Amino acid sequence: GAGVSQTPSNKVTEKGKYVELRCDPISGHTALYWYRQSLGQGPEFLIYFQGTGAADDSGLPNDRFFAVRPEGSVSTLKIQRTERGDSAVYLCASSYELEGPEQFFGPGTRLTVL
Amino acid sequence: TQLLEQSPQFLSIQEGENLTVYCNSSSVFSSLQWYRQEPGEGPVLLVTVVTGGEVKKLKRLTFQFGDARKDSSLHITAAQPGDTGLYLCAGPNNAGNMLTFGGGTRLMVKP
Numbered sequence: 001g002a003g004v005s006q007t008p009s010n011k012v013t014e015k016g017k018y019v020e021l022r023c024d025p026i027s028g029h030t031a032l033y034w035y036r037q038s039l040g041q042g043p044e045f046l047i048y049f050q051g052t053g054a055a056d057d058s059g060l061p062n063d064r065f066f067a068v069r070p071e072g073s074v075s076t077l078k079i080q081r082t083e084r085g086d087s088a089v090y091l092c093a094s095s096y097e098l099e100g101p102e103q104f105f106g107p108g109t110r111l112t113v114l
Numbered sequence: 115t116q117l118l119e120q121s122p123q124f125l126s127i128q129e130g131e132n133l134t135v136y137c138n139s140s141s142v143f144s145s146l147q148w149y150r151q152e153p154g155e156g157p158v159l160l161v162t163v164v165t166g167g168e169v170k171k172l173k174r175l176t177f178q179f180g181d182a183r184k185d186s187s188l189h190i191t192a193a194q195p196g197d198t199g200l201y202l203c204a205g206p207n208n209a210g211n212m213l214t215f216g217g218g219t220r221l222m223v224k225p
Contacts, residue, residue: 004156033212042120042202042215043157056211091156102147103213105156 002026004106006092012112013082021077021109025094032075033103034067035091043091049075082113116141118203118216126222127193135188135219137203144206146186147213148177151200193223 005024035043045059049069069075093103145164149157163179176189204213
């Protein structure tokens with residue numbers, strides 16, 4: 001596709017459930033980022049992949065959050081035992097690092113934990 | 115930890131007015147980026163400023179990077195309703211592998 005795509009666009013779940021959020025980056029982009037944006041705030045960094053490996057996961061809030069990128073393209077953000085405080089828009093971005101710091105963002109997945 | 119503070123948080127103006135949005139930090143950034151985000155969409159890059167004192171223009175938008183590379187401003191001339199949105203500034207960390215975002219300025223331009 002032409003841009004970063006994320007599925008689902010909206011996810012409503014109950015407290016305690018497990019959720020998976022998917023990101024398809026721009027073809028050829030080696031770097032992939034996950035951010036979380038709470039209502040009325042700017043995005044906050046969660047994790048960065050360079051290829052298949054998580055090069056920096058310092059932004060993950062706790063061990064309920066995990067992300068994978070097994071083939072260096074599609075990434076899945078996994079949240080276990082969801083809490084109401086996890087409700088936010090989860091944004092994915094990708095970049096071709098040799099072209100500088102510009103990141104291209106997807107439309108996000110709005111997660112609501114009831 | 116590098117922090118970016120944006121002001122004002124909210125701005126509601128009439129079509130045709132001018133406005134300036136500020137992005138400030140106590141840290142030096144190698145570059146700063148400005149994004150615009152509309153409801154239900156991800157941020158879209160408007161501009162990247164790299165050199166201290168640099169001024170970039172994008173139609174009615176003028177971006178300036180502070181001489182010390184700690185702050186930036188966005189000035190919009192003759193605002194239009196289509197300018198409505200959330201304006202975010204962001205800067206890379208030293209490793210260049212993540213962006214730190216400001217809290218954003220939510221702009222509403224009334225016709």
